[in-house]
Structure formats: structure tokens, C-alpha cells
Amino acid sequence: MNIMSNTPEDLLKEKLDQLQCHFTWRPQKETIDLEDLMYRLQDSIDMNMKYEDQSYNQLAFVNCLQGKCEEAIQHLKEAEKILRENHKDEFERRIIITYGNFAWVHYHMGQLTKAQTYLDKLEMICKPLSDGPCYTAMIPEVYGEKGWSLLSSAAEYYEEAKECFAKALEQDPDNTEWIMGYGTVLFRLEAFSGTPESCDQSQSVKYFRRVLELDPDDAMAMVLLALKLQRLRQNEEANELVEQALQKNSDLPYVLRYAAKYYRQRGSVEKAIRLLKQALELTPHSCFLHHQLGLCYRSKLKYSRSRSPRNPEFQQKVKLINLCKYHFEKAFEHRPRSAVKPQLDFADTCIIGGEYSRAEEIYSRLVELVDIRPENMQSICLEAGLFELHQKKSETNAVSLFLKGVKIEYNSRERKKCRMNLLEWADRKLRVNAHDSKALGIKAFLYQLDGIKGKATEYFEKALEFDPGNEQYVSALSQLRI
Incomplete structure (x- = not known):
């Protein structure tokens, strides 16, 4: 029999759970790379980026998760001060999340009276703004800040961030902050194969254009629009957009980094490297900058063919490999969960340099990750599978990894490549031995995946001829016949 607890602390917690703030939104300690997020937020504060109050708010949340509650309080005070100075007319609408965070931090510190004080303040502010819970109000300022917070936390939250910006824009359609947020999240989702957004690469373009209509000097909108174009x-x-952005904000790391990506993709690698090094001086912990530098050096590596240690080309190759490894490793140093691509690039560079055991170590760790974006896991399965197939000559492990990638129901490029590798392997085995039960089972599974039930049944039956009693094949056949 469950007895409801009515202690003051429990009653207060019930009220706190109604709040809209970082402590009630989805990102939690287990799903974000705290150290990396802390560096990124601190960088945005140090560079006087837009929405500085939001950075202080989110940093306070990170501080509290790290057990640094006093620091969290100081950062919330900074957020409140900025809002009072910069948003006098909108202060009450914009302070809702900050006061919610204050209440939660004081609760975690055991200061229940102070927590209740902030709940009382929220009740006074929110009652005229909302028909819902008296301690919050679902207004554009709340949706917008939630969107930016989710967007900066981890890729797993991008879809939810998109919904938040959409709701903010429903009520305030000409607000450049929410338009930029919506455009940015579309930009990122369009880059993931398998998302609905990836089917139309031009959706974000109209939002960046709209930002520039309302604010022609927004350099971030310029460089992101340039990358899409x-x-x-x-x-x-x-x-033209990239050059214009650099003229307006040549000392802003976020502008420099996207301009550098633009130039790297255009083939102007040396120019990209110069811009990235300039940005790195301003934000030395940036995962993005280190990853982009690694990609720049790797693009130069392609032209180093010699294998003779005395040959200058070989010496240059070794130098480039070391630069790639250094920057890729820096890119995931504080992001073991979220920086999957830099880790795969690091492993690939190790393979080029013949360091197979180091590459295997990376793949083994990545395969064990949970709760990451599906296309990231499919990328891991693909790259690790190819490593097993070509470097370790382990067909069994390779097939197992490709299968894992294919079984993740997310229609990405990586999944298609896993499928292609499985099909090539099965066909190759069957050309040598038409009775290979495992290859027949793989073909059957792929037909089943494609919805071709007749062929799937035929191949599962053939597989059972040469591997009688295989429970997996028997079970698959039973499902197909039902």
C-alpha cells in the first residue's frame, strides 16, 4: 500500500516539477557531455555572444549537476542582471526560466524557504500570462529558450528543439531569435541522412533569408546560409555571403568556424586552416574547430603516396597523420558520447598509419554506446564492420556489425551501406559455396526487410536445408507464413 508523503520537501518538489526550466527539460547528466557543454557555454559568455543570459542559465544547470551549487547561484544572478539591463520592458516574460532555475538550485542546496520564495515570484508573474499551471507560462520566451537549450545539449534533442521554436514562432512570427533558432535546427537535421528534413535540403534557406531581411547584419545567418547554398x-x-560575414565579424569564433568549413569544402584548405587557427585562439576547447582542422589535414593526406621513410613525401605523410590524430583526439576529448564522427575519423587515421590496435580500441568503445542518434550507431557499425572485414579479416564479426546497423530502423545512408556490404558478402560466399547456410540466411533476411516475402521464405527454407533446426530461421519462417 502506497502512502502519499506530505512532508514540506515533497510538497515543494511537486510544485518544482511543474516549472519550465532546465531542471525539468529532458537533458540530464547521463545524456550530455557535461564538461564539453560547460566549455561551450563559457566560451559564448567570454565572447559576449548573443543570448548571454541564456548561456548563464544553462551553465548554472550544468554547475548544479556537477555539485557546484554556489557557482550556479552566481551564474543565475548574472543572468538576472543581464535581463534587467537589456530587457527592461520584457523582464517578467524572460525571467521565468531563471527564477525556475533559482528555485531548483536552492532546493538542491536544502534551502527550501528560498526555493519557495522564487515559486511565489513565479506565481505572481505567471498568473496574468497563462491559464495553465500557476508557476509557469508557455509563452514564446519560454519556448524559445527551451529550444536553444535543447539545441546546444545534444543531437538527440534536435527534433524537440524544432518543435519549441515552431511554437514560439506561432505566437511571435517575426522574432529573429526564434527564426534563427528554427533555421539552425533545420540546418542540423538536414545534415543527418534519414531525417525527414534531409529530403529537402532547402528548408533552412528561407529561414536564414528571413533573418537577414529583418537583420541584414546577422553574420551567423550569412555563413549558415552560405553553407546551404x-x-x-x-x-x-x-x-559573397561568406566574405561579407567575415568583414562584419572577423573575430567571432562561430562565424570563423563556419566560414572555414565553407572554404574547406570549396577546396581552399590553407585558407580554412588559417581561419580555424584564428578561431582556436579565441575558443581553444572547441570540439568543432579541432574536428575541422583534422579534416583539413586529412584532405591534404590524400596526396601523400610514398612509403619510403627517407622520402620527403613519406615524412610529410607522417606529419599529417600526427596532426590529424592530435586534432581528432582533441575533438572528442570532452565529448565521449556525442562526438562520434571525430572518433571514427581518429580510428580511420590510425588505420592509415597502421595502428590497428588503437583503431580497434576506439571501435570497441563506440559499439557499446547507448541512447545515441540512430545514424551515429549505424556509422559505427559500418566503419567497425569494414575494419573487421578488411583489417582483421573477421567475416563473422563484420557480418554481425553490418546486421546490427541494418536492424536499426532508420533509413540513413549508413544503413544502406551496411546492407550493401551484407549483400556483397552473401553473394560472394554463395558463388564459392551455394550451400552456405549463413549467406543464405543473410539473403533471406534482406528480402524480408524489403518486404519480398516469397523470396525471403525461399531463402530461409534453403538455409534450413543446410542448417537444420536453426532457431532464428525457424522463427523467421513462422512469422513469414503467419
Whole structure:
């Protein structure tokens, strides 16, 4: 029999759970790379980026998760001060999340009276703004800040961030902050194969254009729009936008990093490296900058063919491999969960340099990750599978990894490549031995996946001829016949 607890602490917790703030939103300690997020938020504060109050708010949440509650209080005070100075007319609408965070931090510190004080303040602010719970109000300022917080936390939250910006724009359609947020989350989702957004690469373009209509000096909108136009082969306008952005904000790391990516993709690698090094001086812990530098050096590595240690080309190759490894490793140093691509690139560089055991160590760790974006796990399965197949000559392990990638129901490029590798392997085995039960089972599974039930049944039956009693094949056949 459950007895409801009515202690003051429990009653207060019930009220706190009604709040809209970082402590009630989805990102938690287990799903984000705290150290990396802390560096990124601190960088945005140090560079006087837009929405500085939001950075202080989210940093306070990170501090509290790290057990640094006093620091959290100081950062919330900074957020409140900025809002009072910069948003006098909108202060009450914008302070809701900060006061919610204050209440939660005081609760974690055991200061229940102070926590209740902030709940009382929220009740006074929110009652005129909302018909819902008296301690919060679902207004654009709340949706917008939640969207930015989710967007900066981890890729797993991008879809939810998109919904938040959409709700903010429903009520405030010409607000550049929410338009930029919506455009940015579309930009990121369009880059993931398998998302609905990836089917139309131009959706984010209209939002960046709209930001520039309302604020022609927004350099971030310029460089992000340029990257999209580059992908759409509208190179002349893209080039003009990047140059314009650099003229306006040549000392802003976020502008420098996207401009560098633009130049790297255009083939101007040396220019990209110069911009990335400039940005790295301003934000030395940036995962993005280190990853981009690694990619720049790897693009130069392609042209180093010699294998003779005395040959200058070979010496240059070794130098480039070491630079790639250094920057890729820096890119995932504080992001073991979220920086999957830099880790795969690091492993690939190790393979180029013949360091197979180091690559295997990376793949083994990545395969064990849970609760990451599906296309990231499919990328891991693909790259680890190819390593098992070509470097370790372990067909069994390779097939197992490709199968794992295919079984993740997410229609990415990586899944298609896993499928292609499985099909090539099965066909190759069957050319040598038409009775290979495992290859027949793989073909059957792929037909089943494609919805071709007749062929799937035929191949599962053949597989059972040469592997009688295989429970997996028997079970699959039973499902197909039902």
C-alpha cells in the first residue's frame, strides 16, 4: 500500500516539477557531455555572444549537476542582471526560466524557504500570462529558450528543439531569435541522412533569408546560409555571403568556424586552416574547430603516396597523420558520447598509419554506446564492420556489425551501406559455396526487410536445408507464413 508523503520537501518538489526550466527539460547528466557543454557555454559568455543570459542559465544547470551549487547561484544572478539591463520592458516574460532555475538550485542546496520564495515570484508573474499551471507560462520566451537549450545539449534533442521554436514562432512570427533558432535546427537535421528534413535540403534557406531581411547584419545567418547554398551549388551568392560575414565579424569564433568549413569544402584548405587557427585562439576547447582542422589535414593526406621513410613525401605523410590524430583526439576529448564522427575519423587515421590496435580500441568503445542518434550507431557499425572485414579479416564479426546497423530502423545512408556490404558478402560466399547456410540466411533476411516475402521464405527454407533446426530461421519462417 502506497502512502502519499506530505512532508514540506515533497510538497515543494511537486510544485518544482511543474516549472519550465532546465531542471525539468529532458537533458540530464547521463545524456550530455557535461564538461564539453560547460566549455561551450563559457566560451559564448567570454565572447559576449548573443543570448548571454541564456548561456548563464544553462551553465548554472550544468554547475548544479556537477555539485557546484554556489557557482550556479552566481551564474543565475548574472543572468538576472543581464535581463534587467537589456530587457527592461520584457523582464517578467524572460525571467521565468531563471527564477525556475533559482528555485531548483536552492532546493538542491536544502534551502527550501528560498526555493519557495522564487515559486511565489513565479506565481505572481505567471498568473496574468497563462491559464495553465500557476508557476509557469508557455509563452514564446519560454519556448524559445527551451529550444536553444535543447539545441546546444545534444543531437538527440534536435527534433524537440524544432518543435519549441515552431511554437514560439506561432505566437511571435517575426522574432529573429526564434527564426534563427528554427533555421539552425533545420540546418542540423538536414545534415543527418534519414531525417525527414534531409529530403529537402532547402528548408533552412528561407529561414536564414528571413533573418537577414529583418537583420541584414546577422553574420551567423550569412555563413549558415552560405553553407546551404554551397550544397545547392549556388556558389556565387554563397561566396559573397561568406566574405561579407567575415568583414562584419572577423573575430567571432562561430562565424570563423563556419566560414572555414565553407572554404574547406570549396577546396581552399590553407585558407580554412588559417581561419580555424584564428578561431582556436579565441575558443581553444572547441570540439568543432579541432574536428575541422583534422579534416583539413586529412584532405591534404590524400596526396601523400610514398612509403619510403627517407622520402620527403613519406615524412610529410607522417606529419599529417600526427596532426590529424592530435586534432581528432582533441575533438572528442570532452565529448565521449556525442562526438562520434571525430572518433571514427581518429580510428580511420590510425588505420592509415597502421595502428590497428588503437583503431580497434576506439571501435570497441563506440559499439557499446547507448541512447545515441540512430545514424551515429549505424556509422559505427559500418566503419567497425569494414575494419573487421578488411583489417582483421573477421567475416563473422563484420557480418554481425553490418546486421546490427541494418536492424536499426532508420533509413540513413549508413544503413544502406551496411546492407550493401551484407549483400556483397552473401553473394560472394554463395558463388564459392551455394550451400552456405549463413549467406543464405543473410539473403533471406534482406528480402524480408524489403518486404519480398516469397523470396525471403525461399531463402530461409534453403538455409534450413543446410542448417537444420536453426532457431532464428525457424522463427523467421513462422512469422513469414503467419
